[in-house]
Amino acid sequence: MQASRARLFKEYKDVQREKVADPDIQLVCDDANIFKWTALIKGPSETPYEGGVFQLAFAVPEQYPLQPPNVRFLTKIFHPNVHFKSGEICLDILKNAWSPAWTLQSVCRAIIALMAHPEPDSPLNCDSGNLLRSGDVRGFHSMARMYTRLAAMPKKG
């Protein structure tokens, strides 16, 4: 408990320093609870998520950093490796490939990389995975784009 708190505090200070370095990620710690964080990440360019801003929720366990944080999307996203309803993310570093060498910040980077490079063979969103697996890239893009516009972009007008 003490160890995880100390580590999170170091990450908090590092995030303050890195803010400028990584304009695509805005990681914020809950004022009252250092085990709760949220992040805003920018959809990577040249993907259907471009122009969108996606919110992530982090729940950090007491055994952190020996155990990975729980991370999920709060913003609706159409992606093969994100559960459409719960926002749960299928990413190896959040499961068995986790190590303390990762940080909340680098987890955000890994999620941005996952957005750009979906893994349709281990889908949490089967509709999305099936579109890609059947080679319907266009269908996938238009669905993903539609949800980006609906959920991840400010409404205009």
Added chain:
Amino acid sequence: MENDKKPNNVVDDEMEKWDINLSIDVGEEWSNYRDDEVMQQHNAIQAVEAGKLPYVGDKEPLSALAAEYQSGSPVLLEKIKVLGQNYAAIRRTRGDGNCFFRCFMFSYLEHIMESQDKTEVDRIKENVEQCKKTLQGLGYADFTFEDFFTLFLDQVNDVLQGNETSISHDELVSRSRDQSVSDYVVMFFRFVTSGEIRRRSEFFEPFIMGLSNTTVEKFCKASVEPMGEESDHVHITALSDTLGVPIRVMYLDRSSSDSGTVSINHHDFIPAISDPPVATNSDSVSVVEPFITLLYRPGHYDILYPK
């Protein structure tokens, strides 16, 4: 701007027609979060395993090992007999994928405790300092690894007697069974092993390609740094090299030699002197006798005690 706006409005209008629910349900959905269940189940299995054997077991006579194979392979029983000529006892470790590192941790700290070898402690501290620089050079942020380094160095200091923080052998055993110490030290070893492999990636690359057909970087991320990933020759070589600690591994398997005589294969991991001190008359290649001996049975390591 104008072009951008239009499709959005179209989408918004469509949206209203369909009445799609865009909010992620935080409440109910979160509670049937499937990965949580997987993690819970995983933790439950670990708890059952923990009940069977702590991270590091008690020292047992070698006969306890033979007892395991009473109704088993005669080759193995013969080999255990041969093993008994030179080894007196075994200390088991839990088979949780960290057994090699856990064996190394206990064996090394116990050796320092018994030998009170301050020269060795000073030597390893220098190596640890070097490991830190290696990780920094590879781009690891200090805060990701420093807690693990500190905890390892604390243990090394604490097994030396005569300090305020000095610990007894019983305390060493109980710390090795305490996750908050034991797992942190294991993680320290994983960091320095990974650092060494990546620092000498050209050397390790062919071995890694042979093992898993992947890049050095991916291998370290997937098979060295995460807890619970089993160790192979690559890990042992890298750890032995980077800390400068020789390790002997005795192989207890069913293989038998053609000659009919039963013998036990072993391999000594002797640290490569990668940065030889400048201009020493190093032609006196001293025979290094490892003070750490592990027993390998396919998929698992335990600690062996010589007679």
